[in-house]
Amino acid sequence: MRVALVGVGLIGGSVGMAARRRLGAHVVGWNRSPAPLEVALQRGAIDEAVTDIDEIGSADIAIAGVAVDALPAAVRSLCAALPDAVVTDVGSTKGALVEAIEHPNFIGGHPLAGAESTGVAHAREDLFQNATWYLTPRDATAGVLYERLARFVAGLGAVPTAIAPHDHDRLMAAVSHLPHVVANLLVAQATDALGGETLPATGPSFRDATRVAGTNPPLWAQIYSANRAALGAQIDDLVRRLGEVRGLLDADADGAALAAWQGAAGTQRRALLEAGLAGGGGAAREIRAEVPNRPGVVAQIALALGRAGINISDMSLAPEADNRTGVVALWLSPDDAERAIGLVAALGYPAARA
Numbered sequence: 001m002r003v004a005l006v007g008v009g010l011i012g013g014s015v016g017m018a019a020r021r022r023l024g025a026h027v028v029g030w031n032r033s034p035a036p037l038e039v040a041l042q043r044g045a046i047d048e049a050v051t052d053i054d055e056i057g058s059a060d061i062a063i064a065g066v067a068v069d070a071l072p073a074a075v076r077s078l079c080a081a082l083p084d085a086v087v088t089d090v091g092s093t094k095g096a097l098v099e100a101i102e103h104p105n106f107i108g109g110h111p112l113a114g115a116e117s118t119g120v121a122h123a124r125e126d127l128f129q130n131a132t133w134y135l136t137p138r139d140a141t142a143g144v145l146y147e148r149l150a151r152f153v154a155g156l157g158a159v160p161t162a163i164a165p166h167d168h169d170r171l172m173a174a175v176s177h178l179p180h181v182v183a184n185l186l187v188a189q190a191t192d193a194l195g196g197e198t199l200p201a202t203g204p205s206f207r208d209a210t211r212v213a214g215t216n217p218p219l220w221a222q223i224y225s226a227n228r229a230a231l232g233a234q235i236d237d238l239v240r241r242l243g244e245v246r247g248l249l250d251a252d253a254d255g256a257a258l259a260a261w262q263g264a265a266g267t268q269r270r271a272l273l274e275a276g277l278a279g280g281g282g283a284a285r286e287i288r289a290e291v292p293n294r295p296g297v298v299a300q301i302a303l304a305l306g307r308a309g310i311n312i313s314d315m316s317l318a319p320e321a322d323n324r325t326g327v328v329a330l331w332l333s334p335d336d337a338e339r340a341i342g343l344v345a346a347l348g349y350p351a352a353r354a
Helices: 010-023 035-043 068-081 095-100 143-155 165-194 204-209 217-226 228-251 256-277 297-307 334-346
Strands: 002-006 026-030 061-064 086-089 108-111 132-136 159-162 285-292 312-319 325-332 351-353
Touching: 002 010, 002 068, 010 026, 010 035, 010 061, 010 143, 026 035, 061 068, 061 143, 068 086, 068 095, 068 217, 086 143, 095 165, 108 143, 108 165, 132 143, 132 165, 143 159, 143 297, 143 312, 159 297, 159 312, 165 204, 165 217, 165 228, 217 228, 228 256, 285 297, 285 334, 297 312, 297 325, 297 334, 325 334, 334 351
Parallel strands: 002 026, 002 061, 061 086, 086 108, 132 159
Antiparallel strands: 108 132, 285 325, 285 351, 312 325
16 A cells, blocks of 8 residues: 655644554655654654655555645645545535535545644644544545545544544534633633733643634634634534523522533533544444445435444445446444444445444
């Protein structure tokens, strides 16, 4: 397997390390500045460095790991230079990028992994272990390409999860981008409230809530801008909710409504965390579906299961002799098997346990 990396930072370097050590891949890297390539070679993140994307030669998987605003150009260059590769990216917004890239070999991606420190010097092989890695196939994405990318992501230790691009951006606005905005505002409000005084001893609440405040300004400015519509909607909703709480402060004389509000938040948080930690249940269960041999079928199934919170740990495609139909085999949690069979059948594809 040959893997091409355009942009060798924390994420790209970690992909390279995991691909080389876990999958035995040969990794070729390119970076706008040469210094990270030297570090990547020293740390074993890449096998060789090139000075131009056209020098990569060939690849099975090509990954753009550059800044958000540089992704369209990088993805287009990879699609043009590597026509046989599955091209993906690791950007944290997907809608605008997927709309901008029409090449059939491009499948957007976003690993939910990172670290406090950036740069290839901090890359590590286990960065993606058990991390969700979102993939955004299109309606016409070829099943063999999605299978290749999903298997690669799983081989790095991550959990490939299909999601529609705009669903991804709405989700990230709520659980990632808005918390960064709020952290910045909490720091600003505390600073104004102190009026130049030294910050007194604080408990963990303030430290935990503001941990991400001010991190990597150039990167986060690009993320905010790239996801402005979904983030704007979340900010508007937060303002509305703050107004409701402000109203409770004035109207709730005995504190009962405030206590109920606080308790509801605890219940909701536990439910969210339990849902995020779900997916055990022992060894993976195989289900099989009979499908027509046409572009988009695998993507349709993966997206339907992804919307239902069902992760596919592995898959395989087997065309029938007439090449008009085939069988998609999916491995997933036993707890999800029956629900997955129903969802796949609802799409019009007969499915059953293997």
